[in-house]
Amino acid sequence: MKIIVIKIGGSIINQLEQPFFKTISHLQKSGDCYPVIVHGGGPGINEALNKWEVNSSFVNGLRVTTKEVLEIAESVLSGTINKHLTAEIVKAGAPGFGLSGVDGSVLKVKPADPQGKLGYVGKVVQVNKKWLELIMDNGGIPVVSPIGIDEKGQRYNINADMAAAAIAKELKAGIAFISDIPGVMEKPGDHSRIYDYLTKGQIDELIKEGVIHGGMIPKVLSALNALEEGVEAPVILNGLNPQDIVTYLKGEKAGTKIVMEEVHHA
Ligand SMILES: Nc1ncnc2c1ncn2[C@@H]1O[C@H](COP(=O)(O)OP(=O)(O)O)[C@@H](O)[C@H]1O
Numbered sequence: 595m596k597i598i599v600i601k602i603g604g605s606i607i608n609q610l611e612q613p614f615f616k617t618i619s620h621l622q623k624s625g626d627c628y629p630v631i632v633h634g635g636g637p638g639i640n641e642a643l644n645k646w647e648v649n650s651s652f653v654n655g656l657r658v659t660t661k662e663v664l665e666i667a668e669s670v671l672s673g674t675i676n677k678h679l680t681a682e683i684v685k686a687g688a689p690g691f692g693l694s695g696v697d698g699s700v701l702k703v704k705p706a707d708p709q710g711k712l713g714y715v716g717k718v719v720q721v722n723k724k725w726l727e728l729i730m731d732n733g734g735i736p737v738v739s740p741i742g743i744d745e746k747g748q749r750y751n752i753n754a755d756m757a758a759a760a761i762a763k764e765l766k767a768g769i770a771f772i773s774d775i776p777g778v779m780e781k782p783g784d785h786s787r788i789y790d791y792l793t794k795g796q797i798d799e800l801i802k803e804g805v806i807h808g809g810m811i812p813k814v815l816s817a818l819n820a821l822e823e824g825v826e827a828p829v830i831l832n833g834l835n836p837q838d839i840v841t842y843l844k845g846e847k848a849g850t851k852i853v854m855e856e857v858h859h860a
């Protein structure tokens with residue numbers, strides 16, 4: 595059966611309500627497409643860092659992760675947020691199964707920056723999909739937090755978009771990035787038009803022009819990377835319209851799709 599990785603962004607987690615989780619539960623029950631959840635939690639980590647008065651900075655959308663930041667990021671991602679989402683899926687009537695990339699070394703990583711400037715930020719080198727398959731074979735919906743582990747047992751913080759793309763590639767799945775915007779917008783901040791389709795060339799240009807910035811950069815680059823690794827039509831969607839996931843799966847127009855070649859409208 596076709597699998598869809600649904601990456602839930604931290605920007606939208608607290609606004610997601612039962613219709614969203616019911617859609618996920620329904621997908622799994624209908625047998626049309628099996629959902630695997632990967633989540634982020636940037637704003638939740640920021641809040642916890644503020645509470646503990648720990649500073650952090652970002653380089654190209656990646657959080658520089660000291661030992662102290664890692665400890666807080668892991669407790670928020672693999673603790674509070676992972677269990678919140680798992681419980682919401684259970685409430686929607688489906689067996690959510692929360693785990694982090696550390697469990698079963700599902701997300702095996704190496705340092706993202708060999709020079710060490712990013713600290714404990716991991717780049718996924720291997721996805722041990724057998725544990726995800728074990729959950730799915732038993733009817734569960736995996737809910738994965740983006741903390742990984744290296745061969746020495748050191749844990750690392752992973753950008754959730756990148757973790758989701760690596761999992762989609764390994765599972766030969768589709769991927770939908772659920773965020774707080776209806777897609778990639780021509781003028782972010784404004785309720786302007788969204789791009790229905792974007793190619794690599796257009797993405798490079800929009801990043802250069804600053805139209806795509808901040809957290810949207812790792813998202814579009816992860817979507818592009820997934821596409822180049824064989825994942826079919828990655829899409830960026832708004833979580834407040836859960837029906838969009840179904841529309842996208844039917845092959846109809848929803849959000850921004852990342853594609854190989856420019857699509858010309860009739
Ligand atoms: N061109 C763009 N279109 C839409 N959003 C954009 C764009 N460029 C930057 N953004 C920003 O990217 C954000 C989504 O990325 P991020 O905050 O990392 O989301 P998430 O937590 O859902 O992964 C949007 O809320 C918006 O502020």
Ligand SMILES: CC(=O)N[C@@H](CCC(=O)OP(=O)(O)O)C(=O)O
Pocket residue numbers: 602603604605633634635636637639655656657659667715716740751752753754755809
């Ligand atoms: C290395 C790195 O940047 N990790 C991210 C992990 C969470 C994340 O990616 O959350 P969103 O999906 O909400 O952006 C962070 O610490 O914020």
